Amino acid sequence: MNFVQLDKIARKHGTPYYLMDGGMFLANIKAFQEAFKPRYNRLIVGYSFKTNYVPALCKIAKEAGCYAEVVSEMEYVLAKRLGFEHIIFNGPIKKESVLITALKDKAVINLDSGYELGTVLKYKSEYPEEEVSVGLRLNIDLTDENGVSKVQCGLRVGRFGFSQTMMKGIVSLLRDNGIKIVSLHGHTSSSDRAVANYNLIVLQMLQVCECLELNDLQYFDVGGGFFGAAAKGIDVSNKPKYENYANCILGACLSNEWFKQVQPAIVIEPGVSVVANVFSYVSKIFQVKEIAKQKFLTTDGTVFDIKPTLHSSNLPHIFYTKECCNKTCIANLVGSTCMEKDVILKEVEVPEGIEYGDYVKIDGVGAYTIVLTPTFINFISPIIGVMDNDDKTFIVRRRQTIDDVVALYTL
Ligand SMILES: Cc1ncc(COP(=O)(O)O)c(C=O)c1O
Numbered sequence: 001m002n003f004v005q006l007d008k009i010a011r012k013h014g015t016p017y018y019l020m021d022g023g024m025f026l027a028n029i030k031a032f033q034e035a036f037k038p039r040y041n042r043l044i045v046g047y048s049f050k051t052n053y054v055p056a057l058c059k060i061a062k063e064a065g066c067y068a069e070v071v072s073e074m075e076y077v078l079a080k081r082l083g084f085e086h087i088i089f090n091g092p093i094k095k096e097s098v099l100i101t102a103l104k105d106k107a108v109i110n111l112d113s114g115y116e117l118g119t120v121l122k123y124k125s126e127y128p129e130e131e132v133s134v135g136l137r138l139n140i141d142l143t144d145e146n147g148v149s150k151v152q153c154g155l156r157v158g159r160f161g162f163s164q165t166m167m168k169g170i171v172s173l174l175r176d177n178g179i180k181i182v183s184l185h186g187h188t189s190s191s192d193r194a195v196a197n198y199n200l201i202v203l204q205m206l207q208v209c210e211c212l213e214l215n216d217l218q219y220f221d222v223g224g225g226f227f228g229a230a231a232k233g234i235d236v237s238n239k240p241k242y243e244n245y246a247n248c249i250l251g252a253c254l255s256n257e258w259f260k261q262v263q264p265a266i267v268i269e270p271g272v273s274v275v276a277n278v279f280s281y282v283s284k285i286f287q288v289k290e291i292a293k294q295k296f297l298t299t300d301g302t303v304f305d306i307k308p309t310l311h312s313s314n315l316p317h318i319f320y321t322k323e324c325c326n327k328t329c330i331a332n333l334v335g336s337t338c339m340e341k342d343v344i345l346k347e348v349e350v351p352e353g354i355e356y357g358d359y360v361k362i363d364g365v366g367a368y369t370i371v372l373t374p375t376f377i378n379f380i381s382p383i384i385g386v387m388d389n390d391d392k393t394f395i396v397r398r399r400q401t402i403d404d405v406v407a408l409y410t411l
Helices: 003-013 022-036 055-063 073-081 096-105 114-126 164-176 195-211 242-254 257-262 272-278 402-407
Strands: 017-020 043-048 067-070 087-089 108-111 133-137 180-185 219-223 265-268 279-291 294-299 317-320 328-334 343-351 359-363 383-387 392-397
Touching: 003 017, 003 279, 003 359, 022 043, 022 055, 022 242, 022 265, 022 272, 022 383, 043 055, 055 067, 055 073, 067 073, 073 087, 073 096, 087 096, 096 108, 096 114, 108 114, 108 180, 114 164, 133 164, 164 180, 164 195, 180 195, 195 219, 195 242, 195 257, 242 257, 242 265, 272 279, 294 343, 317 343, 343 359
Parallel strands: 017 383, 043 067, 043 265, 067 087, 087 108, 108 133, 133 180, 180 219, 219 265, 294 328
Antiparallel strands: 017 279, 279 294, 279 359, 317 359, 328 343, 383 392
């Protein structure tokens, strides 16, 4: 991308806007598949809708052979609307009506709560002739050899799934009622996305499979939480690669007798690791000002569009100026909302001559952005697809209008 290309899109669609590179998404998915397939062909990629459910993106995942991995009624019906035949239905609360639909659809359902068990048992008692199959989410203990819990946010224990102690009773209950267990789900979000976590996940899953003789298992689902798809500018020298995860998971699975006999499909549910570098965000510089020796560049974008969790790291970025400028200075890039915390980049190098009409592109904004963006002050931004080395563009999502804003309300 260069100034002229960004400016051309801006003139046509306004700013700010997202750029989506579908080719990059496909390449990421294929690379993840390739990391497993030479050693074990029975791999299923369940694309994590919650990370970014832009329909054009989900369709690419479908064409690449992915299942839809969904966690709510909204995501479930979206996956069906987009034509997914294979859906993995996860999440802590599956409301009765959508869970029954999923049972009828023969989706892969990973149960996570006693409430859901009740629905499934009731369904089976109403349709005793029907073959009912479900999966179970296992609560994983992600404590490393030094006694440190790797569960996201430094939590000592995660709250999802059934503990090993609960599993025994649940498996018996399901079996006694003629319900098959075809999937075991071990997704556990970690704070470090380390490869070693997958050894812990897989070994605990295998232990349950062996002890409870889950010999009908078709899906051995290790979940998501991987690192990958980092935007240019992020130091990945010490970060895991897809191959490292594949080798860890396959190493543990393929040396296990139960696994070798039953040979379930290995399911991975990548989100951030396949979509982070697929989206960028472009906004226009409106003013440059200095207050108490601090320089501020104000754009028409907002931090809420690219870091809704407001974490403090600066994302990879490039400034595009109309006039070539080699000298730099330090400035804060701030957003268009009237909140002090709307800081997009803190104390970064910017071209000294940057001015009204120049652009900034923030990279690596594909994960947990568009799906978390509130309508705050501005219309929701459009998404522009790019292809053929950025020369061809197309609309993936138009800009929100005032009609969209009022549509849900009674006026
Ligand atoms: C069940 C499940 N699968 C997959 C994912 C995707 O995780 P990530 O985006 O970290 O790969 C999540 C995210 O929380 C999840 O809860």
